Amino acid sequence: MNYYQHHIGDFRAGTFTMGRLERWLYRDMMDMYYDTEKPLPLDHEMVFYTLGTTDEQERTAVERLLKFKFQKTTEGYVHERCDSEIRAFHDKAEKASAAGKASAASRTTKKPTDVEQGGNVGSTDVQRPSTNHKPLTNNHKNKTLSAQSPDAPRDTGEQGDDEDKERRKQRRSTPEDEACARWLFGRILANNPGHKPPSFEAWSEDVRLMRERDRRTHREICELFSWAQDDEFWKANVLSPSKLREKWDQLTIKRGTPQKGTKHGNFSAQDYRAGVSADGKF
Known part of the structure; x- marks a missing residue:
């Protein structure tokens, strides 16, 4: 493509x-x-x-x-996202091709005559517009428009795209909330590479709640979650943003007393880069 x-x-x-x-x-x-x-x-x-x-x-x-x-x-x-885009591209191309063939077949099999249009056979007014003529559709505009063109009209029958757009409208979390959620999952993968990927929409909403209602910053969320993942006890008990929110006060108190073998200090940009998510999506 x-x-x-x-x-x-x-x-x-x-x-x-x-x-x-x-x-x-x-x-x-x-x-x-x-x-x-x-x-x-x-x-x-x-x-x-x-x-x-x-x-x-x-x-x-x-x-x-x-x-x-x-x-x-x-x-x-x-790459899951690439495969999804490639499938959608070919599906759209096939639908556009089928629609074009159907439109051409329809025009070939039905050609209105003067009598069908309500005119007289002997009439010289051959330029009179037909009252039965159907309005033009997108299929009549430009038959050379390729399905591969970015300007090709979208197939309004693609229900999956419409549902995806509707879900995006209803979501209140931001791309930054989702990025934070994906970072948290990447931090879990550092301890358990086989951990099952979560619903990032749900995780993003939990991050949003901490940010809007609890007044936590993305940095504070990542710092406390990172500390929990370095703690021998909490790394197995805090495995989601919702659990982090629930145990926030307990973790904050515990974090104030560093234990032997745990990391405790300022959260750096290097720590962020170390938590790149591995779920195969953006």
């Missing part, structure tokens, strides 16, 4: 923990995925060569992205 929609808000929410180099390489890797419509090769050297990564820093960043943002399978490194 030579065209896909780039959702700026989703991309920023899924990459806010990355540095500029990782964000740039991540976009290149997705372009490579869309261009070939295939999973990225399991051979890292082939990925390096295709992306043009030459120095060690870039190669390390690519390997990190393959680990955290793609899922390794026998066919290669797959």
Whole structure:
């Protein structure tokens, strides 16, 4: 495919923990995925060569992205969001093609005559407009408009897209709330790589509640959750934003008395980058 929609808000929410180099390489890797419509090769050297990564820093960043943002399978490194966009692209192309063929067949099988239009056979007023003529639809406008074009009219029958838009309208959480929720999940993965991905919509709402009702900042939320994940007891008992909110006061008191073997100190930008989520989405 030579065209896909780039959702700026989703991309920023899924990459806010990355540095500029990782964000740039991540976009290149997705372009490579869309261009070939295939999973990225399991051979890292082939990925390096295709992306043009030459120095060690870039190669390390690519390997990190393959680990955290793609899922390794026998066919290669797959990306759920890319696969979804590719399927939607082909579905839309097939619907547009079917609609075009149906419209052409309809025009071929039915050509109104002067008698059907209510006129006299011998009438010379051949330019008189037909009262039975149906209004033009989008299918009549430009038959050369490709389904691959970004300007092609959307199929209003795509119920899934409408439902997705409606859910987005009803959501009160922000992209930053979702990014924070995804960071929290990335912190859990640091302790348990096989942890089941949660509902990020629900997690984002819990983050929003802490931010709006409890007056917590995203930084404070991440700091306290990070501390809990470093504590031998709390890392198994605080595994969601809702539980963090419920135990906030207890954790805050406990955090004030550092225990042996736990990390306690200022939360740095490096800590943020260490928690890049690995759910395979933005």
